[in-house]
Amino acid sequence: MNTLEHLKQTEVINVEVAGIDASLTNGTLILFLAVALVVSFYFIVGRKAKLVPSLTQSAAELILDFIRSEMLSPLGREGEKWLPFLVSLFSLILVSNLLGLIPGFVPPTSNINVTATLAVIVFFTTHITGLRKHGPWSYLKSIVPEGLPFFIAAFLFPLELIGQLARPFSLTVRLFANLFAGHAIIITLVSLIIIFKSFLIAPFPVIGNTAIMAFEIFVAFIQAFVFTYLSASYIVGALQTEH
Amino acid sequence: MESAVSAYLGAAISIGLAALGTGLGIGMLASKAMEGMARQPEASVNIRMSMIIAIAFVEAIALYALVVSLILATK
Numbered sequence: 030m031n032t033l034e035h036l037k038q039t040e041v042i043n044v045e046v047a048g049i050d051a052s053l054t055n056g057t058l059i060l061f062l063a064v065a066l067v068v069s070f071y072f073i074v075g076r077k078a079k080l081v082p083s084l085t086q087s088a089a090e091l092i093l094d095f096i097r098s099e100m101l102s103p104l105g106r107e108g109e110k111w112l113p114f115l116v117s118l119f120s121l122i123l124v125s126n127l128l129g130l131i132p133g134f135v136p137p138t139s140n141i142n143v144t145a146t147l148a149v150i151v152f153f154t155t156h157i158t159g160l161r162k163h164g165p166w167s168y169l170k171s172i173v174p175e176g177l178p179f180f181i182a183a184f185l186f187p188l189e190l191i192g193q194l195a196r197p198f199s200l201t202v203r204l205f206a207n208l209f210a211g212h213a214i215i216i217t218l219v220s221l222i223i224i225f226k227s228f229l230i231a232p233f234p235v236i237g238n239t240a241i242m243a244f245e246i247f248v249a250f251i252q253a254f255v256f257t258y259l260s261a262s263y264i265v266g267a268l269q270t271e272h
Numbered sequence: 273m274e275s276a277v278s279a280y281l282g283a284a285i286s287i288g289l290a291a292l293g294t295g296l297g298i299g300m301l302a303s304k305a306m307e308g309m310a311r312q313p314e315a316s317v318n319i320r321m322s323m324i325i326a327i328a329f330v331e332a333i334a335l336y337a338l339v340v341s342l343i344l345a346t347k
Contacts, residue, residue, distance in 0.1 A: 099321075199332065206335030213342075255328045 038140065060137035063125040067117065092116060100261035103269060111264060114154070118147065119257040126208060126249030130242065138252075139208035141201065148200035151260040159267030168267075200259060207252050211245045283341035290337030297330040 038054035074089045082090060096115050101108030122138060129136020137143045159168045172189045173182045218234040218241065305323040309316040 202336055202339060203328070203332040206332070206339050210335055210338055251324060251328055255325060258325065 038135070056135045056137050056140050056143075059128055059134055060125060060143065063121060063128055063137060066124050067120045071120070092119065096257065096261070100258055101265070103265050107268070108265075111261070115257050115261055118151075118260060119253050122147070122204065122256055123249060123253035126253060127246070129208065129212070130245055130249070136208050136212070138204055139212060141205045144205040145197075145201045147204075147256070148197040151200065151263065152197040155260075155263045155267045158264065162268055196263060200256060204252050204256050207248055211241065211248055214241055279344045283344035286337050286344070287334075287341040290334045294330055294334035297333075298327055301326055301330065
């Protein structure tokens with residue numbers, strides 16, 4: 030038995046572009062569905078925005094206000110232009126996590142390629158904004174804390190550089206492994222029936238899986254929040270450096 | 273020892289030790305956070321928020337070990 034069977038990508042539509050396999054797998058299709066859901070939700074809500082919000086508009090405003098107050102408050106008015114990026118990041122991760130809980134669906138975020146792409150986008154966004162705001166030399170200097178003697182700063186610089194490069198890696202693995210582990214636990218509990226070759230054990234997987242599924246809904250929200258929170262703190266850190 | 277056996281053994285030891293450390297870490301975090309909440313109930317919203325973020329960080333370490341042990345176990 031293979032614990033990773035349910036997370037395998039199966040080709041749905043075969044596409045080959047210039048010798049590169051670009052087939053649409055079930056994970057890709059679910060990712061497209063998540064994107065379509067997010068875009069249409071905000072499009073419909075934003076088009077009919079009223080002063081007295083409807084139920085859906087309140088939900089959208091709740092997410093916006095949450096991200097604005099929780100993550101972007103150190104930037105003040107400057108943070109306003111980062112709101113669309115972070116809200117779309119949060120919504121996309123949240124919707125993909127939740128879609129993966131529907132039986133038969135693969136969460137797109139349980140594939141390391143998806144989370145790595147998101148983390149690399151965040152990495153380049155952070156550093157390009159930092160470079161544009163501060164210029165190359167002072168941005169490079171701002172990696173090390175201000176006011177240290179030269180030899181300590183020279184010693185710390187490589188360590189801080191490695192820390193900066195480890196950020197996308199940790200963002201990738203945190204999101205991927207959380208989603209992946211949750212689904213692996215579910216299939217392992219179910220396959221206890223096959224391992225013990227008896228239906229008498231069935232109540233244990235059923236109760237256990239109900240609890241795990243409830244926990245997975247919680248994890249879907251927490252991981253979307255943590256990913257967005259860390260991205261926001263990286264961007265805030267790149268924009269705000271003490272001089 | 274055969275290489276497959278040692279791979280399985282390594283996988284089990286890695287996830288076991290990681291679960292031990294993560295369990296201790298999350299336990300300490302939660303106990304301190306609850307102490308803080310009991311001492312200052314008006315700050316409990318903020319404390320709960322930062323506790324959840326910190327737990328997500330600690331939990332990620334166990335999940336790194338899980339990835340390592342899955343790589344070892346499916347070798």
